[in-house]
Amino acid sequence: MRELSYMEALREAMRQAMQKDDRVFLIGEDVGVYGGAFGVSAGLLDEFGPKRIIDTPISEAGIAGACIGAAVTGMRPIGEMQFSDFVVIAMEQLVMQGAKMRFMFGGKAEVPFVMRLAGGSGTGAAAQHSESLENWFVHVPGLKVVMPSSPYDAKGLLLAAIEDNNPIMFFENKVLYKTKGPVPEEMYTIPIGQSHVVREGKDLTVVATSVMVSRAQEAAEQLSQEGIELEIIDPRTLKPLDEKPIVESVIKTGKALIVHEAVKTGGFGGELAAVIMESEAFGYLDAPVKRLAGLDMPIPYNRNLEYHAVPQVENIVEETRKLVKGQY
Amino acid sequence: MPTSSKKEKMIEGVIPESKAHELLYKMVLTRAFEENAEEMYGLGKVHGTMHLSIGEEGVAAGAGPALRKSDYLLNTHRGHGHFLMWGGDLNRMMAEFMGKEAGYCRGRGGSMHIADVESNNLGAQGIVAGNLPISVGVGLSIQMRKTDQVVLTLFGDGAANEGAFHESLNMASIWNLPVIYLCENNQYAMSMAFERAFRVEQISERASAYGIKGLTVDGNDVVAVYKAVSEAAEQARKGAGPTLIEAITYRWKGHSKSDRQLYRTREEVKKWMEKDPIKRFAAKLDVDEAGLKEIEKKAKEEIRKAVEFAESSPEPDVNTILEGIYA
Structure with missing residues (x-):
């Protein structure tokens, strides 16, 4: 294409x-x-x-x-x-x-x-x-x-x-x-309110938004070589939220990591975590639901500081390893 | 003999006499509606707040009726009069005021958000100056659809000091949008007196900042408002863009139900009550005191029936609480 x-x-x-x-x-x-x-x-x-x-x-x-x-x-x-x-x-x-x-x-x-x-x-x-x-x-x-x-x-x-x-x-x-x-040439629509399973995997569910989806994919490639298979879900529409694929995935993997760029406190990750814990997936969790998000700070100008203010591929890799090993 | 064959008398050359009598009746009806509203609030029959326009009825009587049914209205929070003058049905209005399902907004909006999109009445407004940017969009839409409609945007003196006022007037002026900005200067933004909030003598002076026509009229003179709005509409329909009209008037009652009116004197209120727009318009129509009493009696009877209608209307079903949020 x-x-x-x-x-x-x-x-x-x-x-x-x-x-x-x-x-x-x-x-x-x-x-x-x-x-x-x-x-x-x-x-x-x-x-x-x-x-x-x-x-x-x-x-x-x-x-x-x-x-x-x-x-x-x-x-x-x-x-x-x-x-x-x-x-x-x-x-x-x-x-x-x-x-x-x-x-x-x-x-x-x-x-x-x-x-x-x-x-x-x-x-x-x-x-x-x-x-x-x-x-x-x-x-x-x-x-x-x-x-x-x-x-x-x-x-x-x-x-x-x-x-x-x-x-x-x-x-x-x-x-x-x-x-x-x-991208197809013809007109097509993706329904508002439909989550997308971007990658299938059995070990841990990553729910990521926007630029964090591709970072999660990159992390997944690295982790795959270690034998850890991430399932990545992109909600695509935050509201209305299509909860079902997220809940089903967590039931399958038993672990959830939420990744977004926005600051952690009051961010969408809290909502996603609550959605998971209020659902039938709760009983299947074998680790706490974790959030990896922007630091609680304004975005700095300096290139290196800016880089460290929001989640990067290596942070996703690291958080995943910890969760999978039960280090939380 | 068909009435069209004889030329109808025009009040001050602009308002046909029969229409003028209708406006006078609606002014009296507006006041009766608001006096009744105040009373019902006192009796605990209404639970929300309301903003009374008693003393300002002249602006509403001169504004909406100068336009066509196909035009648009963006109303203020103090807009009962404008709503009636736009052709609002008293029963459905009363039902909305009482929060009933039969109300214009199914009881979800109340006095402050009453609207009737079907008649191009795009709603009253709870945010000071909130309707000003919206009028830019309505104006653009009219221009894009190539109709000769106009939009009447109402606001108070307080709104003229919001940033949205500037953004809106500038955009409407650069694009020649068919917007009539009608500022009801009732001398107070809640407790903030006009003299304390403005350096300019007249709000209409601000029109020059946008290169558009601005004028100040006596808002307690129905004919003066009617003339100003008619001319602004004519200009707008010709593609000559927006006009800023300032109508000077006075709010007899407090801002809302919480107002103890510590910011003004009784003498000041009394002085303005002598400029009662209803009495002044009645005099122009040669309606004497007895005639006005008759009209008031009729209006009060209509209000009584509307209350009866609203009180006997069902409350919204709680099972429908989530309806109307999304299309």
Whole structure:
């Protein structure tokens, strides 16, 4: 199959959705002639023009409000937060307005928009341009939270998100933008709320999100040579969460390691751990459920410090060895 | 003889007389609704908070009725009058106020979030200035769908000091969006007096920062508001972009139920009560005191029936508690 980068896959999804449906448009800072800060929308302005690829002033609340207002009156906007960190300026609109509108109005409004956000560390962008804030939104009823980890998932999930009739927070990862993988040319969707068993294994279940999925895969290759077989599950959508494959896997392996980039305290890992322990998998656990996550700190600028602030392949390998050996 | 064959009298040249009488009735109905709301709260029949617009009815009477049914409304938390003027049904409104299933929002929204998307009424607003960025999206949507609709965005003086105000007015102005920004300056953002919160004399002066038209009108004069909104709508429909209208008015009652009104004097309130928008509009229509009493009687009867309807309506079924969160 043809290979595309994660970024190209996202761009193709937007292009195909806009070709198919006049109601779809993209709005954000520098998404037009600049092509987006990371180049995700490069070339789309030439194809669709400034009425559908809309450059905005630096106004994050305005971008979110534009998506909400257009969505509730029949359009299907895609908004872009240039760095996911900037979403804090749009929190009121997303959390108080977009997320709650349908419910407050007695289920009589539809607010179908996708907010794309570029998240994650590893680019030397330091504390205000590197955060992983996805779990803030998992806590908000009315929103869905999607987090693709591969080019294939990026395209299929973005197309599904655009078709969905709810507000969706779509967390992309800056380090993944240039990674390549097979992506079909035709339009396809991956259901929102479907976990993916990325690798099968018998010894330990790793639940990983976004960039941590490929790191877990790399760790799994190393561990396989030691005779330890990881089963890796990518929830792909944090909300709604497809719990079943996770629970079934833990029943099989008896051990669970949760890996994400966001800081540990209050992160999605706590939710996943609770899901496992509240399920029938509890009785099958032969070790505590462990979380490997970002340190409880802002992302540092220094390259080496930044590297050590979030989980890396070697950390996953080490944690797995400990768990398998019963050292916890 | 068909009425169309004779030319109807226009109030100050802009509002047809029959429509004006209808507006007067709805102003009285709004006040009756709110007086009743206050009473029911006192009797413990309603458990949530509410924001009364008594004394500000002139703005609502002049704003929504200057627009078309196909236009959009983004209301404020103090929006009972606007809701009625937009064509809201009193029974369903009362039912919402009392948290009943028959209410506009199935009792989930209440006074502060009442909406009727079907009639392009995009809801009241619990967050000061929360509707301002949304109006950008509604404006864009109108522009993209190439209709000649407009959106009326209502907010108070307090909202004009939120960051969202700036983002919204700037975006609407650079893109010539068909938005009518109508600021109800009722002199207080809760307890914060206008003079203490603004350096400018008039909020409408801020329009110049966005290169758009701004004007200040007497919000207790229905016709003045009607004219300003009509002209802004005409401009917006022509593609000339947004207008910022400031309507000067006054909130007779406290901000909400917790307000002990320590920030103003009785004399000040009394002075404004002499500028009662209902009495002023009634005078324009040659409705005397006795005539107004008759109208009030009719409104109170309608309120009584609406309360009866709402009280006899079922509570939402707890088994449906999770409905309406996701599509």
